[in-house]
Amino acid sequence: MKLLVDSCSDISLDFAKEHQLFFIPLTINVDGKEYLDKYEISSEEVSKAVDDGIRPLTSQANPDELYNYFNEALKEDSTIIYLSFSSQLSGTYQSANIARDMILEERDDVDITVIDSLSASYGYGLLVERAAKYVNDGLSKEEVIKNIERDKAHIRHLFTVSDLDYLAKGGRLSKGQAFLGSLLNIRPLLHVEDGKLVPIEKYRGVKRVLKRMVELMKEEGAATEVHITHADNLKDAEALKNLILKETDLTNVQISSIGPTIISHTGNGTIALFYFTEGV
Structure with a gap:
């Protein structure tokens, strides 16, 4: 098999x-040139393109x-x-x-x-x-x-982005849902529900949203492997990991970069937390 x-x-x-x-x-298209995700382009290269004002396009x-x-x-x-x-x-x-x-x-x-x-x-x-x-x-x-x-049925996604409008422009979130992105210093907390991206809460400042991620993880009884990903934002990813290690008994907490295709739709600054809820 x-x-x-x-x-x-x-x-x-x-x-x-x-x-x-x-x-x-x-497939990812950056400034008119196509690349195969991971084989021909890295997360760092996509993040740099985003910083340079280039919006990468992806193809299913x-x-x-x-x-x-x-x-x-x-x-x-x-x-x-x-x-x-x-x-x-x-x-x-x-x-x-x-x-x-x-x-x-x-x-x-x-x-x-x-x-x-x-x-x-x-x-x-x-x-x-x-x-x-x-x-x-x-x-x-x-x-x-x-x-x-x-x-x-037990996988959980929690993430925050610097700019919800970036998701909306990529068609991964409606313009109505992206209204949070226009609020000063507001960091939205989103999750994946039935396969869709859904904003659930909003906080002023990144520290508060990271703290809320850990609170939700504890409420849901996360007890196994945990993974954090980031888009050109290792500082906040490490802060989230340290908070998890301090506030929970979890020890298997991994950090990696968000992949090129996903960065193309979230933009830089994104922090995401993934774990299994109680029961598996």
Whole structure:
């Protein structure tokens, strides 16, 4: 069984290689030139483009591209599972279903499952980490799918951005929801609900919003792995990690950069916190 994931999971290429994952990059256009996410462009390069006033554009994987990726993976195993970026934030999931159906019309000797993660960035990444373990532990396809669906119900995304208008202009948030971005020194707290980005609270200053993230984590009983990502904002990411270590008994708190595709839609300054709620 082969597990396929895409670059919006924000996992590293080293992790994908180590766990024998099939990694599908999305495409990023920066100033008229196209790059494959992570393979040809880094988070740092996208952040610099944003600082220079260039707005990177992204392209979902289309059905023909996914058809080719699936066929490449099927050379390694006749059973594949593709855990995709949230269908509410990209059309990649729909493209994957079309590609799967194209292959199944041609072949009856393969088994292809497409799962909507309803997640983004390292919320999606945490699901990938667990799914990779299930596959490498030798669980059956049915057990892997069951566990992924269970984990999906408990994954939590909390994040704050410097400019909500950046999300709105990229089509990831409505202009009405982006009204918070115009308020002086207001940092919004957002989460992912049913795969969609939703503002839930607002605070004056970044310290207060980071504190609230930790409060929510404690209220929800986070007791396992925790991951923080940032877009050119390591200082606040480390501040959040230190706050978690101080206020909770959690010790497995990792920090990484938000991936190139996600930065293209959040802009710089973003801080995101991902964990599993009580129960998994």
